[in-house]
Amino acid sequence: MNIAIIGAGATGMAAAYDLSIKGHSPKIYEASAFMGGHASTFDVGGTQLERGYHHWFTNDIDIINLLNEIGLGNEIKWFESKVGTLVNGKIYPFGTPLDLLRFSAINILDRLRLGLATLYIQKKMNFKDFENITASNWLSKNVGKNAYEIFWEPMLRGKFGEKFYDKISMAWIWGKVHTRLASRGSNFSKEKLGYPMGSFAQIFDVLSDKIKNSGGEINLSTLVNKVVTNKDKFIGLEISEKNSIKRLIKFDACLVTTPSHIFEKLVGDDLSLAYKNKIASIKYMSAVLIVLVLNKPLTDRYWLNIADRSIPFVAVIEHTNFIDSSNYSDKHIVYLSNYLDKDNYMYSMSHEELLEHYIPHLVKINPDFNSDWIETSYHHKIDYAQPIVGINYSKNIPDHKTPIQGLYLANTSQVYPEDRGTNYSVRMGRNLANTIMQSF
Ligand SMILES: Cc1cc2nc3c(=O)[nH]c(=O)nc-3n(C[C@H](O)[C@H](O)[C@H](O)COP(=O)(O)OP(=O)(O)OC[C@H]3O[C@@H](n4cnc5c(N)ncnc54)[C@H](O)[C@@H]3O)c2cc1C
Known part of the structure; x- marks a missing residue:
């Protein structure tokens, strides 16, 4: 054929x-x-x-199976994920239920509600129960306004921007929770992430x-x-x-x-x-990334959610806190990530403009940061990077x-x-x- x-x-x-x-x-x-x-x-x-x-x-499993079939299975290495959230200038580690209990950016009652709501979502086996309500509605009701604004909202803003973050279906969060908790084996084991070396x-x-x-x-x-x-x-x-x-x-x-x-x-x-x-009916966000090659580490986290709206990017992904810097001539590689719609002022910024816009905020993440740490940088704009998953999305696929x-x-x-x-x-x-x- x-x-x-x-x-x-x-x-x-x-x-x-x-x-x-x-x-x-x-x-x-x-x-x-x-x-x-x-x-x-x-x-x-x-x-x-x-x-x-x-x-x-x-x-x-589908991509793992494919790699095994084509003889690259041994190239996949698994490392403990080091996730964190930056709130009011402090980085909170976020990998285990214990980290949640220690998350003092919100009060203890809100922490418990956050944990219980996650368990509730995990127990629900059918995403359709969550299809016709927005994540912002469901979460602010069920985890409380404060926990929603400090924990979940930055993630939604991070993926869908100012324009769409409050229009995303709760089914999308259901998908995230189910994927990530299933990836741990049991709720109490640490999450591992894989990478093809x-x-x-x-x-x-x-x-x-x-x-x-x-x-x-x-x-x-x-x-x-x-x-x-x-x-x-x-x-x-x-x-x-x-x-x-x-x-x-x-x-x-x-x-x-x-x-x-x-x-x-x-x-x-x-x-x-x-x-x-x-x-x-399908809409997409573009991913806009500045990749920094540094001579010093910026943080000790692989993935850092930024819950600080004065910072113009939404996540800092320090690749060399996942894959050792010895694989990159001992340099430290950091993605400054944003998902933007094309009307956003940062979408049309040049590499130099965006870098200049971002650099003053890096001291909020590491007070010792100095722009001399930057050896070189790259700018990537990836269109159609993330479909915007609104309510009742399944009807429009x-x-x-x-x-x-x-x-x-x-x-x-x-x-x-x-x-x-x-x-x-x-x-x-x-x-x-x-x-x-x-x-x-
Ligand atoms: C910033 C970012 C981070 C991500 N992180 C992860 C992650 O951690 N883990 C993970 O598993 N996935 C991740 N993903 C998602 C993953 O990369 C995608 O789901 C996957 O690569 C999509 O593959 P695709 O083949 O469906 O589409 P694409 O990769 O978009 O492939 C479509 C191809 O079609 C080509 N094309 C378009 N128009 C034409 C034309 N007219 N003629 C010929 N060719 C054309 C394009 O050039 C492109 O190569 C991430 C994506 C982004 C953007």
């Missing part, structure tokens, strides 16, 4: 791997010059590092070799301009090659792994109104099988109720490969 895949991210590569080992020879078309999409990497002093921080939970680049390289060795093709720097259809049937792709020449290539089926809005533009008018309406025969869609907006992640992209890609094979 002649199958096209648009996008060489985790979804497209996982689908292509399964199709190729089952004897089909998929052809991937990827607009960028590199594989990996949102999980792609860049060079930091000779070592590959993800453009946006990445880790796995112990229950991310050769970086995500190694995964995409090995997948690429296996796909090509089984007869598949990966065409980088190849933009798909148009999905060509005839009434309700998929015909082929119009692509732009490196020399800008456009050509039409015919296929039996196509899996599109681009964000939904790009998918809609690629297909155009042939999509049904009902399907278009679902796509139109477009089907993987589109109304056009032979055309399939698989992207992060269809991951639900779990939060999007490479594990779910791999699961989705492999499921879709199966669906496509069975349909012929």
Whole structure:
């Protein structure tokens, strides 16, 4: 069967791997010059590092299984997560129930309510119980206004910004709580996070070799301009090659792994109104990251939530408090993270402007910080980074099988109720490969 895949991210590569080992020879078309999409990497002093921080939970079994299958299982290393929250200039560690009891930024009653509410969410097995209420409503009622504002609200603001943080469905929090608590084994054990020691680049390289060795093709720097259809049937792709020449290539089926809005533009008018309406209802946040390479550690935390609205970024992710700095020539790597909508003033700032904007706030995290610690920095803007999960989100998720025969869609907006992640992209890609094979 002649199958096209648009996008060489985790979804497209996982689908292509399964199709190729089952004897089909998929052809991937990827607009960028590199594989990996949102999980792609860049060079930091000779070592590959993800453009946006990445880790796995112990229950991310689909991607763990894939790595075992392709011979990279031993590359996954697990380390205790070091999470913290910055409140009023103090960093509170946040890894165990004991840390919660010691969280003196809120009173003891609020701490107990916070713990009990988390246990309640964990006991509820059906996310649908939480679908039609916003997280801000449910949490402020059930953990109390103060605990909500100091603990949960900064996380919601962190992921969805000023504009959307109070519109997020409680089902999204349900997904987060279930994933993270399941990842601990029991409530009282410390959370472990995993990382592929050769970086995500190694995964995409090995997948690429296996796909090509089984007869598949990966065409980088190849933009798909148009999905060509005839009434309700998929015909082929119009692509732009490196020399800008456009050509039409015919296929039996196509899996599109681009964000939904790009998918809609690629297909155009042939999509049904009902399907278009679902796509139109999906909104995304962009991730904007400054990556600092420091000659000293900034904190002792891997993940620091910032519950201080005078600081213009929402999380500090110190990668080298997770993966040892010896892997990065003894440098300390820190992501300053924001999820922004495109109207936010920081979205359009240049690298230098954003760095200048952020630097004065780093002393609020470590009073000894000095800008001489910064050896170099990078600026990454990742669009369509996080779908905005509003109430009753499940009703608006477009089907993987589109109304056009032979055309399939698989992207992060269809991951639900779990939060999007490479594990779910791999699961989705492999499921879709199966669906496509069975349909012929
Ligand atoms: C900042 C950040 C942090 C994250 N942290 C984690 C984490 O800790 N753990 C985790 O598991 N996951 C994490 N994720 C999520 C994870 O990266 C994504 O869920 C996953 O990589 C999505 O893969 P995908 O293949 O579905 O989409 P994408 O990676 O977006 O791939 C789609 C591909 O399609 C290509 N494309 C688009 N338009 C065209 C076109 N017209 N023609 C050809 N190609 C096109 C794009 O270039 C892209 O490569 C994070 C994401 C971000 C942004």
